[in-house]
Amino acid sequence: MTMLRVGFGQRDITPPLGLPLGGYGARFGGADAVLDRLHARAIVIDDGGAAIAIVALDLVHVFADWTVRVRERITRAYGIASERVLMAATHTHAGPAVFRSGIERDERLATYEHAMIEQVVASVADARQRAKPAVLRFGRAAVAEVAANRREAAMPVDHMVRVLSSHEPNGTLLGVLANFGCHPTVLSAANHAYSGDLLGVAATQAAQTLAAPVVFTNGAAGDVSTRFTRREQTADEVQRLARLLADGVGAAVNDAVEVDLGDTSLGAAVGTVPVRWRALPTRAAAQAEVEAALADLEAAHTRGDDARARRVAAARVEGAQAALWVGSYGGWAVLFGERPPVAQLQALRCGDVSLVAAPGELFSSAGTQLRHALGERVLVIGYANDYLGYFIPEAEAVAGGYEALIAMVDPRDESTICNGLVDVALAAGHLRVTSPQMERENGL
Incomplete structure (x- = not known):
């Protein structure tokens, strides 16, 4: 039987105070405090022939050109092939406003982005140095009252946290790779302090409870957030919701079952699929949408509608205003830069468990579809290697709302991206393994 070596590393990537914060268009001014430190958290898995590396960063997103630079450094230093290196942002809205493309740039951000490469590479170096013989286990647990559909609270979302845990042969826990789909937006635009928010704090709390490192990746979170579960938007509420999620990680680790490594323990594949940029409305149409959205909001207050x-x-107002702004100041390039119309996809495989990574915000329904196609032993990772905004299903686009108004990728291409993720998973050697119980729970 193949014996893997697994290690974990972590480096602080908290910027200096004063940098602009990312995630909220309605926020102005720089960071003036630190609620909790931001980190690059890494896991390296080596089967003796090749290795894979996953790094989760407490950032709102990463861009492809930066990912290429990081991968090149890791490949040169440690021989890990670029297609086996995955960079994923947690999507915190309380981190620096990195990779802002055509928006007026603060040179301090460019300096920070460059310096951060060193910390990411160092986190991988630490993980390699600390690697020990390990057995992998896959587990999951339901986490209630953290995530909800942010467009309509009654709509279904995936409440499962999934883990790939690493254990020494004697059973001692070495560390955990965790995955949960939810916008980490407990803190609002009024916050001006750095924070990993929900996922960053949950990683810290779970690591303390388990006495082992935890690397947290975000999932299919495009239409999922804490909008209808948070009681307030404070640091204390971040701690409360993160504790629920951290406890879920612990439950998933406790119930985890050993991964079948098979004949080829590790696999990797990358691919691209063509996408179309969604046509922006004319300025007149965008202005009309803003006015309609404002009227709708005023009517909601007049009717006495509930807070939700x-x-x-x-x-909707925020989305309409953002769409008007984008159209008025140069189109999509002002947010995303000039880039080829392709989505870069990636899959990593550890035995019968696969990680599929998308460069943007998949909806929860996409995660469900991917598990229908590939089985339950899949971690669907969003905000990975690049950022192309929302991947909104066509039916949801028709319904309108914030995500539909600000999505850059044409909704007709959401299914292309999902199908492409299945293809790269199969290219990485994915084997569909689903228990009868899991099939019943997922409607398979």
């Missing part, structure tokens, strides 16, 4: 309905209406 008012928040959805307010989000």
Whole structure:
């Protein structure tokens, strides 16, 4: 039987105070405090012939050109092939406003982005140095009252946290790779302090409870957030919700079962699929949408709608205003830079468990579809290697709302991206392994 070596590393990537914060268009001014440190958290898995590396970063997103630079450094230093290196942002909205493309740049951000490469490479170096013989286990647990559909609270979302845990042969826990799909937006635009928010704090809490490192990746979170589960938007509420999620990680680790490594323990594949940029409305149409959204919000207040309905209406206003701004200041390039119309996809495989990575915000339904196609032993990772915004299903686009108004990728291409993820998983050697119980729970 193949014996893997697995190691974990972590480096601080908290920027200096004063840098602009990313995630909220309505926020102005730089960071003035630190609620909790930002980190690059790495896991390296080596089967003696090749290795894979996954790094989760407390950032709102990463861009492809930066990922290429990091991969090149890791390949040169440690011989890990670029297609076996995965960079994933947690999508915190309380981190620096990195990779802002055509928006007026703060040179301090460019300096930070460059310096961060050194910390990411160092986190991988630490993971390699600390690697020990290990057995992998896959587990999952339901986490209630953290995530909800942010467009309509009654709509279904995936409440499962999934883990790939690493154990020494004697059973001692070495560390955990965790995955959960939810916008980490407990903190609001009024916050001006650095924080990993939900996932960053949950990683810290789970690591403390388990006495082992935890690397947290975000999932299919495009339409999922804490909008209807948070009681307030404070640091204390971040801690409360993160504790629920951290406890879920512990439960998943406790129930995890050993991964079947098979004949080829590790696999990797990358691919690209063509996408189309969604046509922006004319300035007149965009202005009309803003006015309609504002009228809808005013009507919601006049009717005495509950806080949830008012928040959805307010989000439509935010999306309409953002679309008007984008169209007025140079189109999609102002947010995403000039780039070829392709989505870069990746899959990594550890035995009968696969990780599929998309460069943007998949909806929860996409995660469900991918598990229908590939089985339950899949970690669907969003915000990975690049950022192309929302991948909104056509039916959801028709319904409108914030995500539909600000999505760069044409909704007709959402299915292309999902199908492409299945293809790269199969190219990485994915084997569909699903228990009868899991099939019943997932409607397979």
